[in-house]
Amino acid sequence: MDYENKLVLAPMVRVGALPFRMLAAEYGADITYGEEIIDHKMLKCERVVNDYLGTTDFVEKGTGGVVFRTCPEERDRVVFQMGTSCAARALATAQLVCKDVAAIDINMGCPKSFSISGGMGAALLSKPELIDDILTTLIRNLDVPVTCKIRLLKSPQDTVELARRIEKTGVSALAVHGRKVADRPKDAAKWSEIADVVAALSIPVIANGDVFDYEDFGRIKKATGAASVMVARGAMWNASIFCSKGKLPWEEIKREYVRKSILWDNDVKSTKQTIKELIMHHSCLEFPEGKAVNKCETVADLGKLYGEEEYCIAVQESRS
Numbered sequence: 001m002d003y004e005n006k007l008v009l010a011p012m013v014r015v016g017a018l019p020f021r022m023l024a025a026e027y028g029a030d031i032t033y034g035e036e037i038i039d040h041k042m043l044k045c046e047r048v049v050n051d052y053l054g055t056t057d058f059v060e061k062g063t064g065g066v067v068f069r070t071c072p073e074e075r076d077r078v079v080f081q082m083g084t085s086c087a088a089r090a091l092a093t094a095q096l097v098c099k100d101v102a103a104i105d106i107n108m109g110c111p112k113s114f115s116i117s118g119g120m121g122a123a124l125l126s127k128p129e130l131i132d133d134i135l136t137t138l139i140r141n142l143d144v145p146v147t148c149k150i151r152l153l154k155s156p157q158d159t160v161e162l163a164r165r166i167e168k169t170g171v172s173a174l175a176v177h178g179r180k181v182a183d184r185p186k187d188a189a190k191w192s193e194i195a196d197v198v199a200a201l202s203i204p205v206i207a208n209g210d211v212f213d214y215e216d217f218g219r220i221k222k223a224t225g226a227a228s229v230m231v232a233r234g235a236m237w238n239a240s241i242f243c244s245k246g247k248l249p250w251e252e253i254k255r256e257y258v259r260k261s262i263l264w265d266n267d268v269k270s271t272k273q274t275i276k277e278l279i280m281h282h283s284c285l286e287f288p289e290g291k292a293v294n295k296c297e298t299v300a301d302l303g304k305l306y307g308e309e310e311y312c313i314a315v316q317e318s319r320s
């Protein structure tokens with residue numbers, strides 16, 4: 001996996017499932033992260049080859065719920081991101097999935113109480129020994145690249161010190177979200193503090209924060225010197241952000257996303273959440289469209305709502 005000059009789709013819970021990753025890749029994303037999956041949850045799964053869809057599914061034993069779905073087409077660009085607080089569990093999880101993905105990433109930035117209380121996400125930022133343990137265990141035992149994604153610490157010096165320590169574990173790249181744990185998404189990302197990390201390391205750094213247009217990829221790269229750029233909300237609101245020719249109308253992207261969700265039989269909750277994020281950003285959830293999305297119970301209902309009934313039928317017929 002090459003981390004130089006890449007446009008990267010950031011990990012996003014509920015949003016970053018297979019249809020959205022495929023959509024982003026279609027518009028030009030070079031590397032696509034899956035949503036964070038907690039090691040405990042993944043360890044309850046078995047790997048199932050789904051001949052019907054042409055996917056590889058990680059299915060929770062007992063419930064039958066699909067926890068992670070991927071396909072051979074994205075094998076060389078998809079990154080499996082996990083939430084973990086234990087090297088042994090992280091390794092067992094990575095071993096389950098590593099043959100089907102391009103790289104493994106550890107989330108060290110999530111500030112949500114669920115993550116912090118479980119010792120995961122941003123809780124790791126204050127436990128450098130545990131970071132070493134998790135990353136070196138993975139790197140020693142896996143053939144795929146291992147990376148992690150951090151937030152900024154209280155001072156630029158602290159961030160640089162941690163980044164240097166992470167580099168020593170042998171990670172292939174480091175993604176830096178230019179916000180501190182207490183920052184809100186509306187707070188400006190501190191590109192200059194990402195630049196401090198870039199200047200101190202020799203491995204590729206992936207800069208993340210406040211990329212909302214194609215031109216921002218170049219701006220953040222210039223400001224930070226980072227090897228590659230990662231975008232979350234800018235992609236969620238319009239996946240064609242990766243397109244050098246400019247963004248397509250969001251209504252068009254939404255329809256394409258619905259079609260991909262039908263094609264890959266996506267979880268309806270994840271599909272609804274992604275569409276609602278789009279509506280909330282560009283319009284208003286209280287409008288009839290938002291209310292109608294809320295009422296949908298299946299991805300086929302969403303297909304009907306967006307005039308994709310014929311596509312639904314065509315997909316079904318092509319598989320029977």
Ligand code: FNR
Pocket residue numbers: 010011012013015034035036081107108109110149177189208209210211230231232233234236
């Ligand atoms: C996120 N983010 C995130 N980060 C992560 O490491 N794992 C995850 O699963 C998620 N989930 C997630 C869901 C949603 C809906 C959003 C908006 C964000 C954080 C994300 O990857 C990114 O670091 C920040 O959003 C900053 O980038 P932008 O939005 O300024 O481009």
